[in-house]
Amino acid sequence: MTDASDRPIQTARKRPVTLRDVAVAAGVSVATASKALNDQGRMTQETRTRVRAIARELGFRPNSLAQSLLRQRSFTVGLLTNDTYGRFSLPVMAGVSEALLDNGVSVFLCNVEDDPRLGQLHVDAMLEKRVDGIIASGKRLDRHLPVDLADLGIPVIYAFTEPDPNSIAFVSDDEGGARLAVEHLIALGRRRIVHVTGPETFAVVHQRAGAYRAVLAEHGLAGARVLTGAWSEAWGHEAVARLFDDDAEEAPDAVFCGNDQIARGVVDGLRERGLRVPEDVGVIGFDNWEIVAAATRPPLTTVDMNLTALGREAGLTLLSLVDGKPVEPGIRKLPCRLVVRQSCGRPPGD
């Protein structure tokens, strides 16, 4: 077999066309070419259009490396997260990306797991690449990323993760979300509502449980009951056993769950006991994780934390900061949204 040197082999990239090439082709100086393309400086309309036509023809793309070097601005930001499976940070990322794309800003995604060494590595890489700012995100509202982002010399925004003191952060309003859920159940006529949620080591567990108790109290309902466990289907399943096995006459008529997986376990557990959802027991989840919420039978009514909107706000705020506009430090809570499906029954008047 001879050397198949005619076979197409991927290699050799062509030299990109520079402003100089355009200038030469148009018979003007690079300065004039630059001004023609940027609508700057003074020249005849003829020159301007000629340069532009040639630039288009040659497929000229300004080298953003050179621009960045000059402008001291890279039009690049870093998104740091420890949420490997993207459960929370991908929606945030979608929002950030959406907000920034329109401004010509690209996003470096860096997953640091929970490894400080990896975190430092990524932060160093971002700093060297001269990102204009950093958005820190995560999988938990009450845990720090394994890196210190203070005094980096560039703006930092926290989105859905534990912020540094005196920084700017966007988080979901978990109390508000819990209120939405419980008030929805009450509006549907449920009276014996229990709360099955995650481990007590999570701050949101307390926030939501507090709101749950407060709403019950506001409506004169006694018998608040909070069961904490894992964030898993198995725990939802087990919680049903605990709730419905002892005294059936006082059994709950609704379960407010700390996430959709627990809710799914609860629904499955109820069905195995011959209890109908939503006729006998209403179930409401949290997170609106489509893949779980929509696959549950019946599909879950749940609370959506609006993570994409949160990411969008974070992105826009970061841009303000990069532009030098002052922004008050503090934690902004963004409202949640109720997504009504079928696991609680139809709302009245619907």
Place this chain on the structure above:
Amino acid sequence: MTDASDRPIQTARKRPVTLRDVAVAAGVSVATASKALNDQGRMTQETRTRVRAIARELGFRPNSLAQSLLRQRSFTVGLLTNDTYGRFSLPVMAGVSEALLDNGVSVFLCNVEDDPRLGQLHVDAMLEKRVDGIIASGKRLDRHLPVDLADLGIPVIYAFTEPDPNSIAFVSDDEGGARLAVEHLIALGRRRIVHVTGPETFAVVHQRAGAYRAVLAEHGLAGARVLTGAWSEAWGHEAVARLFDDDAEEAPDAVFCGNDQIARGVVDGLRERGLRVPEDVGVIGFDNWEIVAAATRPPLTTVDMNLTALGREAGLTLLSLVDGKPVEPGIRKLPCRLVVRQSCGRPPGD
């Protein structure tokens, strides 16, 4: 209330330390400073260590924009995907990122959905940022991204998505994966194995079904049966009804499912019929989507497509290409891996 100008407000980023600053502080020229830091050129050891000490002291970080401009290499690549929820592309991304981080390369993540306009926008942005190369990924092996990546002038690698002709691609070996699954079931003594999978519009459905039939034939087993439907739990559930309602004496003793969600639906359906998994029926999934596979009761035995390894290979190959090394075009199939949990029973001798 007076103007609280003493309140800490995020603004004003400090000017980064440049090589010039280091040189001045060390009393040498920038050329010498550069050489000192890069172990180049000739100078006394004393000068070298002094410059380095000062650089460290000042927290000097070379501006990678300037380096990139000079080296014609940005140490940046783009990862293009249309997999919004990251089901497939996040593991790929993890592998890519892992392979590149060690080489000082950062990754722009760009989600283009299925929108050609968005795709073009992202590709243009990447080209302007002078990425060294692009990795195209997706949620489906037999669909193109909504962008044309040919003739971009930079290397492109396809990972878990439909490649252009004559390009370089890494995909999972779905036939091999299916063989693993069916042979596993046969090794466990199952004889009446059916295949419940996704829509016929997917190429992988045919590939896997073909391998399934082939393995049955190789073992002298007749009665191959393929049921196609949606990639959903609901379909798995419904398939069980079709399979187990008609003639119970010839009911299957194993179900090979096209993905973990279908498998989950099958397991649930079987339980509702009083059939035990794995004692009465073995069930095997595909994808090894932890969140589904591990939450199923019993946990699913399933096929893992090794997407992270696939991403790593893609990343390393892209680097070779960027370094100018020639790489043969073609499609590389990477082997799948069987993940044994409990839904098929314990393998003999285990």
Place this chain on the structure above:
DNA sequence: CCGATCTGAGAAAAGGTTTTCTCAATCCTC
């Protein structure tokens, strides 16, 4: 002690773009 070699370090160019400054030519006004 003189020419050749070696050593340490700086000057300058390059990479691509933007912006300010400069300058020659043209136009206007009186």
Place this chain on the structure above:
DNA sequence: GAGGATTGAGAAAACCTTTTCTCAGATCGG
């Protein structure tokens, strides 16, 4: 027609780093 204003366009500096070239002084061999 002379002086000033205006216009079109180019030269050069700046952004920051790397690398090649140059050069003065020191060292060495004879």
